[in-house]
Amino acid sequence: MNTALRTSLILCFAIYFFANLMSCTDGRFKQGKVLYEYHCASCHMEDGTGLAELYPPVNGSDYLMNNREKLPYIMRYGIEGPLTVNGLEFDIPMSGIPELSAVEISNITNYILSAWTNKLGTMSFEEVMESLNSNPAGINN
Numbered sequence: 024m025n026t027a028l029r030t031s032l033i034l035c036f037a038i039y040f041f042a043n044l045m046s047c048t049d050g051r052f053k054q055g056k057v058l059y060e061y062h063c064a065s066c067h068m069e070d071g072t073g074l075a076e077l078y079p080p081v082n083g084s085d086y087l088m089n090n091r092e093k094l095p096y097i098m099r100y101g102i103e104g105p106l107t108v109n110g111l112e113f114d115i116p117m118s119g120i121p122e123l124s125a126v127e128i129s130n131i132t133n134y135i136l137s138a139w140t141n142k143l144g145t146m147s148f149e150e151v152m153e154s155l156n157s158n159p160a161g162i163n164n
């Protein structure tokens with residue numbers, strides 16, 4: 024096989040590979056958005072702003088910024104006790120949503136972390152599992 028042919032084959036494969044990878048990441052983000060809108064938006068709103076003093080925001084939340092690793096845990100097990108988010112105190116318990124699988128929780132997590140104005144990075148599946156298996160301080164205590 025001549026070099027030009029080999030180079031173009033490798034290039035072709037690389038483009039195919041990255042195109043697939045991109046559409047896969049895109050798909051997970053979209054699933055996260057659909058699941059967020061179904062399971063969370065009734066309280067936290069579609070744009071993540073929350074609802075006055077009842078439901079805290081998940082967009083631009085200082086609590087979330089400082090407790091990123093608790094997000095998967097909160098979805099599965101809920102959270103209760105007084106909570107200060109962006110200077111406002113919230114104290115209505117949130118129930119967990121046990122029917123969400125770890126993969127679904129991972130997709131919602133990664134959607135929220137970069138949705139709207141959030142720039143909170145990404146979370147690997149291992150980190151999501153660590154959160155689900157943890158018992159973070161300050162939650163349900």
Ligand code: HEC
Pocket residue numbers: 059062063064065066067077078079080081084086087094097098102103104105106108113114115116117118120131135
């Ligand atoms: C029935 C209303 C309701 C639903 C549905 C709900 N939450 Fe909550 N959520 C709350 C309330 C109320 C609190 C505050 C709990 C407290 O004061 O201890 C909260 C707190 C939080 C917090 C921590 C505070 C903050 O805003 O940074 C996060 C993160 C969160 N919820 C994410 C979610 C996600 C993700 C979903 C969907 C999988 C969801 N919630 C579904 C009502 C809800």
